[in-house]
Amino acid sequence: MSKKRNLRPEEIAMLQANACMADNWSSVFVPENFDIKYVSHTRFSGEVTLGAFNKEFILPGGLKKHAGLRHVTLHNCRLGDNCLIENVQNYIANYDIGENCIIQHVNVILVDGVSSFGNGTLVSVLNETGGREVPIYDWLPAPLAYVITLYRHRPQLISRISKLIESYSKEISSSRGSIGNNSRITNTGTIRNVRIGSYATIENCTRLENGSVNSREEEPVYVGDSVIAQDFILSAGVILSDAAKIVRCFVGQACHITHNFSAHDSLLFSNCAFENGEACAIFAGPFTVSMHKSSLLIAGMYSFLNAGSGSNQSNHMYKLGPIHQGIVERGSKTTSDSYILWPARVGAFSLVMGRHYHHCDTSDMPFSYLIEKDDETYLVPGVNLRSVGTIRDAQKWPKRDKRKAGLQLDPINYNLLSPYTISKMRKAVEVLKNLQALVGETSEIYYYQNTRIKGSSLRNGLALYGKAINKFLGNSLIKRLEGTAFSSIEEIWAQLQPTESRGKGEWIDLSGMIAPQEVIENLLRSIEAGEITSLEEISAIILDIQKHYYEMEWTWAYDMIESVYGVNLQTITAKELIALTEIWKESVVSLDELLYADAKKEFSLTSKIGFGVDGSATEKMKDFEGVRGDFENNPFVLAVKDHIVKKEALGNELIERLKVIL
Template sequence: MNQIKRSPIHSLGYDFIPQQFLPNGADEYYLRNVQNRSGIAYRQLNAMEIEILVRNRNQSDDWNKLLVSDEFNPELVKNCKFFGLVRIGKLEACYLEYHNLRMPVGIYNSTIISCDLGDNIVIDNVHYLSHYILGNEVILVNVNEMSTTNHAKFGNGIVKDGEDPGIRIWMELCNENGGRKVIPFSGMLPGDAWIWSKFRTDTDLQEKLVAITQNSFDTRRGYYGKVGDRSIIKNCLIIKDVWIGSDAYIKGANKLKNLTIHSSPEASSQVGEGCELVNGIISEGCRIFYGVKAVRFAMASHSQLKYGARLINSYLGNNSTISCCEVLNSLIFPSHEQHHNNSFLCASLLNGQSNMAAGATVGSNHNSRGADGELIAGRGFWPGLCVSVKHNSRFATFNIVAKGDYPAELDIPLPFSLISHQVHLNRIQVMPAYWFLYNLYALARNAWKYKERDKRIEKIQPLEFDYLAPDSVQEMVDALPLLELAVGKSFIHADLDPSGYPFQHAGELGRKLLESKDPRVDSLLITVEGWENSKRPVEIIKVSAAWQVFRRMIEFYAVQCVVQYGEIEKFGDWESVKGLLPSPARQWNWKNVGGQLIPAEALNELISKLKSDQIQTWTEAHALYENANQNYNHWKCTHSLQCLLEMRNVKASDLCQAFWDELLNEAVNTRQWLSDQVYLSRKKDYANPFRNMVYDSAEERDLILGSLETNSFLLQERQDCEAFINKVKLR
């Protein structure tokens, strides 16, 4: 039976805060008065104003509780009901216009309970407006219900005074079991979510993160909902316990409940038709429209949900877009794209710059003994058309997965690889260095695109967008011995003649074969074990070319880092460069912390500070990211040079100026080769007869697609290439 509580009409709009939660000597408006920073001086109505209001068919339980500013115009309030303490700012005889919506300033046909209303607001046909503070020039039109409870948390996973901790809102990230759940909060960064979800065995850290979250917000009851200046809300059904920033635009939403919607003049947020959003944090500059459903979620700044997307128990990183499809229990770092209704993503950690194609399915087949496990993918993960990937799986950086149903779990450690399921051969094939060999245009353009589209206003976490970075380069260094061992073992297994290559182990043999570019390697069936959870081997193809490209990229990266490092003016002087190398050599283990690359040693230091008594709020915690970034460029240089030494298997003392000069000259050649590969990989699309057959002429094609020679990215790429080459030549 529904429990309907009956109370006297004169109590409507009062006793918002239960008596037991009021401090001694405070009234129920004490927090409201703190929140209202409009600066408006209120007064009581005079007799003439009351007469006009009554004549305009307005009602109030107590006209003495309706306070107004000196510039209040009672003629602009018609057919309204007021309950409790209502305070109204300036009302002028004018209209407000936004996107062709023109509405006269004033309050019409509405029921208003205990609210503060700013200057020159528009409220028309709002059936129930309760316990809200509206800024100046706010427009509310055709809203069924807009209310705030005394225990509103506005999407933050905190517990208010007197509440059972069991009601706390959590986001169950990375798997479906809830074992990596985190508490959502306003201002949550991707790095926060990752640290919280990752270090589960550190009980001290876990307890401290809960405490920091609780300390970052006031647990007192009685805060009102707010709508910032110049925000527009129209044609909505239910808005409950929602805090809305300035300059937001909300139209046609079905249900918004327990949310913070950050918005500002520089980064306006929008919510559109048919959306139902519950228990979430929406950061500034977000766009959510056309039937989106989101529950227990957080969206970092300038991300988008649209066209019926479903986001549940998930964190969506900055500058990301999800359309149409469904995403569950996932932690997604910045610059993610997913645009198709038949794409599905579940129980995953995507390290950013990822793209889910149509028909791509990650997890949740529900035919195993338990809930889905986890998928972890490095930066640049691209599962292609109609890909089905099984949990648990792990992928290195910039892996692209070709169309196919992958029947077993995968663990692919080689970066920049094309992974394909060769059904007719009954094996998985991995082509390392695919992007450099065949599609460098897409790789380079995406790195440029992500940087150009980073719209964050407060860049608290510095994000790495370059495809050559500490994480990917370290994986290339680690890939070299893997490729050498695979070649050596396969060569021995094929019972080929190794004479001329004295060796002590298979890896040494493989290295010598690859160094000498032995043609037999190209015709060799090279397989590895342990990369797929099955009895069949995994084949690696194009090994010789990949090995050469990886070494070339490692050498180029070392020179690039030094050339770009502003503190080394004489980058052509080996003695100056050698000073970057620590003695003894440092052990590097780079971690992707929400898109920011941090060495494990520095991350451990950050976590130690996080657990200290010095950090009490998330604002203080976020300063640690900037501190961790102060040495990033120096670390990159040091790491790149150590990668060079490890790849060459030499010591710093063995190197000399002549060697460094050789590397600088080779870097010029490599930079030109990269630029040429970018152009040639794009040119293939223009030379492909199957792509051209839909156009009657090259002129028509260029009109539709844009000409190759006027491609803005290719032009920029050439300029960057020339600038690098000129800088090195002028050393």
């Protein structure tokens, strides 16, 4: 900002002639080259510093307006160069306004007292009555929020993290607000105690109170029609519009909250999309989606969720109040009019259909269906492994990540198969085999965690889990050996050796980030011991863990291959490696064939109902193909067929390299 000076007597006279007034003209400061003609009907109160007015704005529709002040009251404000501020009904108080900002037709913008701008706000996530409060701050990553929410059995850890957040909140607290460069605020009601970043657009908004709008040039924030937000933080790239209402919420990067959606006491992380419905005390990990008017998400933890219309949960049971919570693990879907009575836990990549009242826990049964029949919950283990929809979801999530490179708060792992899900599958196989041994292999119904499993479903689940385990372990092995021409078995042994000591044991999913539990435990112990003294250090360690995911994954897979197949990778022979490659090929191809068959259902006669309404069977077919295309040329079908060819070729190529050293 250029050097400022007091107004000259003749300038004061000209301003007064332009219907301007000041409590004390000596407290108004302007740049050396200052053009009086662009200031009219303005009142100055307290200390006010103005910038130059050299720019002409072209507004939507082509209207031109020059930077300046018209019909506005400024109290204790500092303006950057080339601001256009006009028609402020009440006043703007205690704000630093950046360059090239437009503020038009607003009621009031003020900071009253000292504010932390939403930082430090306690969000009563999962339990509406308290007990899992998360203090939010500008750069809150999902994994850290996960720990604060769920690790209440470690009070010293929670206390340490909370104090770091409290310290940050105090550090950024101020009696002055800020509006970043190139921001636009138009036709808006009240903005009170809100810090606004650069390139933000706020238009036709009703009320913003006690919050931060962390907009930036690469990821501008948009706040639109009739929005009400209170005690909030909006991360970069957020769109909040169309009468959405949020109270005590953290909204992560690139989230879209529109069309009358309302949320309170909720954490909504990267790339979530919410419309029409309602959220109450939820922890929405990355890519949680709810788009329908009748949907209610309440007291639940989700990530990569797709909630169907009318999805609902209940957490009170009419006893001690709304104290129950539920967890729906990553990648799950709830169908239209589905219902879950909390407490309950649903395994990763599961489909929930119908109404479920029996507090089931299927966390060790990923990729399953939960189907309601005659008020009972039937579990179909592993069946989602052959679902086209599951694979399409895994493909679309990375493509729908709207965050820009650079500052990404949430580390996100998109893998369907990982040490996390494969560990669950191994537990599932053990459970299902134990059920067979206890009840008998010919039983028609098995009982597990308040669910029922048909005998045919159990046997099918064992087969599907086995194929998925073989696929993942084979993928890891082949990836480790690809691109190298071996001349001796010793070279293979050397290449198979892990390069990362971390990764053994159990893995966990921290709302989008998959990591070894031991690695996370080391981080938490360091926080408890006071060895980590800043939030920046915690975030840096979390990002480093994400960076080394694949090295740690191989460390885990190395041990698992030895355990599952009974081999020693330090002395494995080429013949054994060829046998493992053949197992992998068979599993990959057979799973792809199941996907192919599932995709074909989308082109069945039933799917063609409603096409070619007034025509013959031939016209029905042509209408269907005009809209949906034909099966053999469908992009997904072509991708599956191509995947089969490539994986077979990849396996054969490795086998040929291994034959050299037989």
